[in-house]
Amino acid sequence: MTLSEGAGQLPSRRIADAVRELITSGELAPGDKLPSERELARRFGTARNTAREAVRLLTEEALVTPVHGKGVFVREKQRLFRWGNDRYSRKTYRETGLTPFRLEMKRQGKRASIQAVAIDRVAPPYDVAERLGVSTDEESVIRRLNEYHADDEPVQLVTTYIRWSDAEGTLLTEPKTGPGGIHGRLEDKGHVMTTGRDEITARMPTHNEAQFLQAPSGVPVLDVLHTSFDQDGEPFEVTRFVHRADRSGLVYTFDVEP
Structure with missing residues (x-):
C-alpha cells in the first residue's frame, strides 16, 4: 500500500x-x-x-x-522481559550476586539502575493486607518504593511490602539491603521462598505512573502483584510491579499436573 x-x-x-x-x-x-x-x-x-x-x-x-x-x-520495538519462574531462583541469580532485575537486564545487554524513592512504615492497602494477613488500621508493614531504569530509560515502578515484625531492626529498613537483597534478609528471619504467585492485570496508568514511565497517551500498564510464600506456606512479602505494556513482556514455564 x-x-x-x-x-x-x-x-x-x-x-x-x-x-x-x-x-x-x-x-x-x-x-x-x-x-x-x-x-x-x-x-x-x-x-x-x-x-x-x-x-x-x-x-x-x-x-x-x-x-x-x-x-x-x-517507535523502536524494544521489549524488556520479566521472567516468571527463575527470577526468584537461588541458583539462577543468588550465586551471581545480582538482583533479579539486574540479572534480567544483563541478559538483555542493558545497564540497570535502581533508585530508592521511599522506605517507610505504613498502613497497607487492602489487597496487600489481605495477602499478608495484617491490619489495614495500623502501620503493620514497611513499604519500599523503587524506580527502575534500563539504559537510563524508566521501565518499572516497584513497591514492596513486608511485615513490620520481619523488617524491624534489619537492613530491610535501609536502601542497601546487603548480600542476597531483600530475600536474603528475609531468609535471615526464617522465610525461605519456596513458591510464589503472580496476579497480572492490564489497566491504564495513574497520572504519576504515566509521568514516570513516560507512557504515551493510550498506552496501558501491566500490573503484576507478586506474593512470596515460605517453606511453611506462609506469605511473607508482597510486591507490586508496574510496567509499560508496550515495553514489557512476561515469560513463564510451568509443569502441568496429571
Whole structure:
C-alpha cells in the first residue's frame, strides 16, 4: 500500500491506516521519520488538521513518537522481559550476586539502575493486607518504593511490602539491603521462598505512573502483584510491579499436573 491509497473512510483514519500498513509491513522501519503533516495532507488531499489527527491516532496506538522540533518517528520495538519462574531462583541469580532485575537486564545487554524513592512504615492497602494477613488500621508493614531504569530509560515502578515484625531492626529498613537483597534478609528471619504467585492485570496508568514511565497517551500498564510464600506456606512479602505494556513482556514455564 502506498500513502495515497484507501477510500471510503474518515480522512484521518484513512491516513492512519495507510501509515500503519507501512509500519507493520516494514516499509517504514523503527526510527524512520514520517512525512510531515503538510506532506501527508498534500498526498491525501486533506487539510493539515486532518493529517495531525491521523498522527494523533497513531501516537495513541504507540506506533509513532512525536519528538518536539524534529518530527514524528516510528517507535523502536524494544521489549524488556520479566521472567516468571527463575527470577526468584537461588541458583539462577543468588550465586551471581545480582538482583533479579539486574540479572534480567544483563541478559538483555542493558545497564540497570535502581533508585530508592521511599522506605517507610505504613498502613497497607487492602489487597496487600489481605495477602499478608495484617491490619489495614495500623502501620503493620514497611513499604519500599523503587524506580527502575534500563539504559537510563524508566521501565518499572516497584513497591514492596513486608511485615513490620520481619523488617524491624534489619537492613530491610535501609536502601542497601546487603548480600542476597531483600530475600536474603528475609531468609535471615526464617522465610525461605519456596513458591510464589503472580496476579497480572492490564489497566491504564495513574497520572504519576504515566509521568514516570513516560507512557504515551493510550498506552496501558501491566500490573503484576507478586506474593512470596515460605517453606511453611506462609506469605511473607508482597510486591507490586508496574510496567509499560508496550515495553514489557512476561515469560513463564510451568509443569502441568496429571
